Amino acid sequence: MTQAANADTDRVSTASSDHGTHHAPRGPVVRLLQALALVLVFAVLYFTAKLTPAFEGSFGVIAAIGFLLLAGMLAAELFEMVGLPHLTAYIVVGVVAGPYVLHLVDHETVIRLQAVNTLALALIALAGGAELRIDLLRPLVGSLSIATAIQCAIGTLGMAALFFACSGFLPFTQGLPFRALCGVALLWGVLAIVRSPSATLGILAQLRPEGPLARFSLAFVMSSDIVSAILLTLGMAVARPLIEPGAGFSFSDVGALGHEILGSITLGTTLGLLLALYLWLVSGQLLLVLIALGFGLTEGLRYLHFDPLLAFLIAGFVVANLSSQGDKLLRAIEQTGSLVFVVFFATAGAHLDLLLLQKLWPVALVLCGTRAAITWFAHRIGSRLANDPPIVRRWGWAPLVSQAGLALGMAAVIEHAFPGFGPGFRALAIATVAINEMAGPVLFKLALDRSGEVPKG
């Protein structure tokens, strides 16, 4: 889980870049100026890259971060005109500037930018936890439990079956015996039910919706992080004897997972209490405190083999529910996060392997399309059983389509655990995540727009 989480390029808080930003109405002249400014920003980096093609050094990374921030914000303003989410704009800027299109931000820079993710993930998890208020969650417990159970069961089995059916078209499954194929399909099924808290929270941050759909989405997606981690561990424990004939079922992974989860919860609770105390007693200089926590504590938690995301999630939850400092924390994260999250998503865009997607897109498209359909079907059943409000019944599946870094992190864990078919498996995962990452936020924004939960103006 830690490994998966470490590699995660997922999540954002509701306190994201757009959070609380107040804009004046935009006229055509302002839009034109914004488009010109976007071109100018691209031109600055383009000509810099042309003038100094062989430059190597950290200042290239700094320029890249600045570029992604500025261009991401400008593109988000322009994407608003066609109703696309800001998050999509950030990703598109990353893709266009990234190593596969304009090459303004090269591979090495993209990898070095992953350091920003450490901070972003901590902030996302903190904000996510702080958004989960007990009073809001209590009425949703039944609905969430049913939805989680149904999505896990139907999603895993349905996607495993589909993977099995498509295995003839996948080079890395050729020659695998039936039992092993079942094991690989099971792992794919588990991977398919991983969601993207970042995308969900990013959209919520931009639109600031109020209503049952927004509450359901937030609660489901944040809790799915823990569920996904548990299922991955169990799935790998079950799949291993199927894939490797000599191997037996081992509880050691489950034990390690238990240690990791309990340790993370304990440390997260302590951190939350300390943070609440700080907010109550001092409350100043929160930007620096959050940066120090994001970088320093994440390193410490990784060293202890705990899950930083879970720990920060719990910390945020504790601050919001066991103290009166939740709003203060969210405001502080809003200020810090507004910088970090744009870079975070733009980096995710730059990280998309377009060459791989070009190669695998037919199979990936089938897998993604069917996954969305299975998600919709499972949600219909779940929401009927849970007697959800009509708006959740109709649109509650939309926030579950996005996938991003968490899924990629888990694919990396599977690749590491099963080196035989792992690289091919991960490549396919990257291709499908790329599609889900682009399509999911658009679907969720559409759902929120249609649900009427987005405040007017």
Add this chain to the structure above:
Amino acid sequence: MSAMVLLLGMLVVAYLGSLLLSGRVVRGYGLPSGSEWLMLGFVLGPALLGVASESALRSFEPLAGISMGWIALVLGAEYGYAGERRVTLRGFWLGVSFALASAGLTGAAVYAVARYLAHFSAFDAALIAAGMGLSSCETARYAVRWASARSTAQGPIHALLEDMADSDEVVPLVGVGVSFAFAPSSAAIVPLTAAAWIGIAAGLGVALGLTCAMLLRGMHRARDAWPVLVGAALLGTGVAWRLGLAPLTVMFVMGVVLSLGSRHGPELRRMLARTEPAVLLPTLLLAGGLVRFETHTPFLLVLGAGVLARCLVRGLLGSALAGASETPSRMRVPLALGFLSTGALTTLIGLGFAFRFRGPIGDLVLACAFTISVVGELVGPLSLSRALSQGDQPLEDNEPAAPAEESAA
């Protein structure tokens, strides 16, 4: 010491800085320009105790580079303002002339010693002279505010000094851009003239400033501007370093354009000013850690020449100014000594040269900046304070100077 521990240490320093420095001018504790942090860095650095290794310190160069750019942006946004009021034209011209004369005379003395006694090549000697001249020509804003906070009188001399201190940054900040333009980056594949590089630096600053102003135009609240400001600052700083330009110049120009072009100008200035202490202290600490004193004769000769020339030139110019402005005679000596005070900009110029020109040139300029900062800090603000409290008359007809808290806190 690992980079992560060092990072956390710097964050702690930044935390303390933002808590303490914001109140130092008002409450009068600590040194006005934070030179104690510079010295602390030197003591902890590889030159003395070796708590942080040079490689660990060097790994923070990008962060220091960003900080330098950010502080230049703050200086640009505040340029021409003493607190909330605009500087007077007289103060502006005096400040600029004083800085130009100071940089020119100090630089000339350093060039002569570096070229003919220390036997540096003409180009290297010119770079060293430029670096030392530029790093020594600033009158610290904080020193003036610190001194005025300790003296009761706030008369015309105080107002003039404040105006000069808030006007003279343009000389080192533009000068460093001109100096860097004569030594373009080796990574650049297209040979351009120095004038072209200067034009690119200025154009980049103007373009980024206008882009920011345009993006901020649609925002109701200036505090929503952080992503835009940080994005532009990082892009400008990164591109400037990459092209071998001076990020200090690019960011200064951007700040000036932004301040002039944005309808949120006053609010932006206040916002940016609040960030300065948190950014400045870790940078000073890092700069102190990177200072290296060589013991060979050419190094010591040039360093001594720089420090001595600076002290003499500033003292003489200060005396001349005191005489010309009909300052009471009891004020003249302390006022002249008061002009020895330096600010963080001195260290930033030194650091900029140290990053851009690795080796003797950078080491010399940084060591000189360090020395004159320490000397200036020990002598300047106290003398200034004495001069102001001894001789300056309270303002009667003049507009009162902005309270120190407004600018610093």
